[in-house]
Amino acid sequence: MLLPFTFLSTVCFLAGAAFGYFVVFPPAFRFLVGYSNEFLTSMPAVSEYFSLALRLLIAFGVIFEMPILMVFLAKMGVVNVAFLNKNRKYAILINFIIAAILTPTPDVVNQMMMGIPLLILYEISVVSVYFFGKKSFAGFLEDEKEESEVELLETKE
Numbered sequence: 549m550l551l552p553f554t555f556l557s558t559v560c561f562l563a564g565a566a567f568g569y570f571v572v573f574p575p576a577f578r579f580l581v582g583y584s585n586e587f588l589t590s591m592p593a594v595s596e597y598f599s600l601a602l603r604l605l606i607a608f609g610v611i612f613e614m615p616i617l618m619v620f621l622a623k624m625g626v627v628n629v630a631f632l633n634k635n636r637k638y639a640i641l642i643n644f645i646i647a648a649i650l651t652p653t654p655d656v657v658n659q660m661m662m663g664i665p666l667l668i669l670y671e672i673s674v675v676s677v678y679f680f681g682k683k684s685f686a687g688f689l690e691d692e693k694e695e696s697e698v699e700l701l702e703t704k705e
Contacts, residue, residue, distance in 0.1 A: 564610070
């Protein structure tokens, strides 16, 4: 169970970081340097550029982990599809609050660029829990115990 979760978690994090860098970072950077006019020239330092890029990469990498987290919670028995469907309206509110907190710029466009993917990821999470979250970790432990008992009986014979 550890290898699939590790592999998928890495893929989701890298996909989120790529989305943040290639889709969200250009408008966010334009917003920050958009205060230039004929009297004032914006010249961000390299540290500010890297700080913004790193914050976006980490934030989007983390939010793209949502389907993996939800499947993990479903396997632990904390959530199920009925719970996720019933609490969708609260999830939408929490998603946009998280987007407002994690977005490094105060403009609504960048917050929406994080909030909308969070909504899509929530729906992907519901579908993922439906398909992959049915069998809990306890079920895996019972299967392993049965397999070890069968192996033990086979070695005795």
